[in-house]
Amino acid sequence: xxxxxxxxxxxxxxxxxxxxxxxxTARVLDTLVAVMDRSTRTGARILDWPGDPMVDALxxxxxxxxxxxxxxxxxxxxxxxxxxxxxxxxxxxxxxxRDRDDWLFPWLDSAPQTNEVARSxxxxxxxxxxxxxxGPQLEILELGAxxxxxxxxxxxxxxxxxxxxxxxxxxxxxxxxWEGTPPSFSAVEIVARRGVDLxxxxxxxPAVATRMLAYIWPDQTERVARAEAAIGxxxxxxxxxxxxxxxxxxxxxxxxxQKSGVTRVIYHSVALQYFPVEGRRAVRAMIEAAGADxxxxxxxxxxxxxxxxxxxxxxxTLRSWPGDGAEELLALAHPHxxxxxxxxxxx
Numbered sequence: 001x002x003x004x005x006x007x008x009x010x011x012x013x014x015x016x017x018x019x020x021x022x023x024x025t026a027r028v029l030d031t032l033v034a035v036m037d038r039s040t041r042t043g044a045r046i047l048d049w050p051g052d053p054m055v056d057a058l059x060x061x062x063x064x065x066x067x068x069x070x071x072x073x074x075x076x077x078x079x080x081x082x083x084x085x086x087x088x089x090x091x092x093x094x095x096x097x098r099d100r101d102d103w104l105f106p107w108l109d110s111a112p113q114t115n116e117v118a119r120s121x122x123x124x125x126x127x128x129x130x131x132x133x134x135g136p137q138l139e140i141l142e143l144g145a146x147x148x149x150x151x152x153x154x155x156x157x158x159x160x161x162x163x164x165x166x167x168x169x170x171x172x173x174x175x176x177x178w179e180g181t182p183p184s185f186s187a188v189e190i191v192a193r194r195g196v197d198l199x200x201x202x203x204x205x206p207a208v209a210t211r212m213l214a215y216i217w218p219d220q221t222e223r224v225a226r227a228e229a230a231i232g233x234x235x236x237x238x239x240x241x242x243x244x245x246x247x248x249x250x251x252x253x254x255x256x257x258q259k260s261g262v263t264r265v266i267y268h269s270v271a272l273q274y275f276p277v278e279g280r281r282a283v284r285a286m287i288e289a290a291g292a293d294x295x296x297x298x299x300x301x302x303x304x305x306x307x308x309x310x311x312x313x314x315x316x317t318l319r320s321w322p323g324d325g326a327e328e329l330l331a332l333a334h335p336h337x338x339x340x341x342x343x344x345x346x347x
Contacts, residue, residue, distance in 0.1 A: 154188060
């Protein structure tokens with residue numbers, strides 16, 4: 001990939017960060033464009049990146065590394081810069097790129113993994129809708145679960161357009177800005193849960209949790225606090241996670257006997273888009289085949305929060321069986337769960 005494309009990718013990501021509420025991350029990325037050169041291994045690797053900088057989330061790899069350094073306190077100037085948002089951005093970041101080259105270089109090895117807890121505030125009303133149709137008992141299966149924080153969604157509390165749901169005493173309380181008619185309350189009982197990821201994150205490991213937190217944009221303090229609280233819940237109630245390919249995993253899960261009266265729910269949030277095209281087709285085909293065998297005592301639901309068009313607005317869709325399995329648009333939502341347009345407001 002040529003250098004101009006790399007630089008354009010940084011500017012594009014910075015614009016997206018500003019648009020979605022992280023002026024600090026945007027400034028970090030713009031500063032990197034101004035100070036990076038090939039005099040460091042990290043700078044040279046970024047500027048000579050062979051792949052697609054957008055697909056590979058190149059900008060967020062280095063942003064995560066710099067945030068981790070600021071959070072660690074190893075570079076007091078960097079920590080102060082991130083805390084105040086004011087100071088010699090170019091001077092500090094240029095020096096850190098030189099002095100911490102070997103420390104930052106490995107952050108380019110893998111794409112960021114976050115686990116946006118606020119997406120449960122979008123998914124939970126979908127779960128309530130499934131429970132309204134088929135009964136309260138759900139078995140939930142998450143594709144692209146990352147650290148599995150959202151597998152504990154029944155252990156969070158919710159204010160959904162004035163409708164209280166979930167656990168009112170939970171350390172994680174979610175209240176997305178609501179537009180449209182509030183959802184119908186339905187009791188939900190998650191009787192089984194499991195997730196899969198190519199690289200599942202063990203949130204009981206402090207080093208893993210620290211790395212994940214570094215990928216959350218630092219000026220979005222509520223997001224950071226939610227993630228920290230959800231990590232605490234995951235340490236007390238570790239979500240069952242499998243390492244593996246989502247397509248093969250889903251085939252195995254769908255082949256397992258389903259308990260009568262329990263709805264099997266396959267769900268994902270901003271994850272299926274990372275599957276290869278053939279993988280997405282295979283997921284759809286498997287779910288549709290399983291749906292054809294669903295019955296009133298063995299229902300199946302597919303809850304999806306993905307970007308069909310623009311990355312500033314996710315679509316929450318539901319397909320369910322028995323029935324025709326047609327895709328229903330339940331809501332439009334902020335990609336990090338800040339707001340939701342429910343029902344008719346989504347159309």
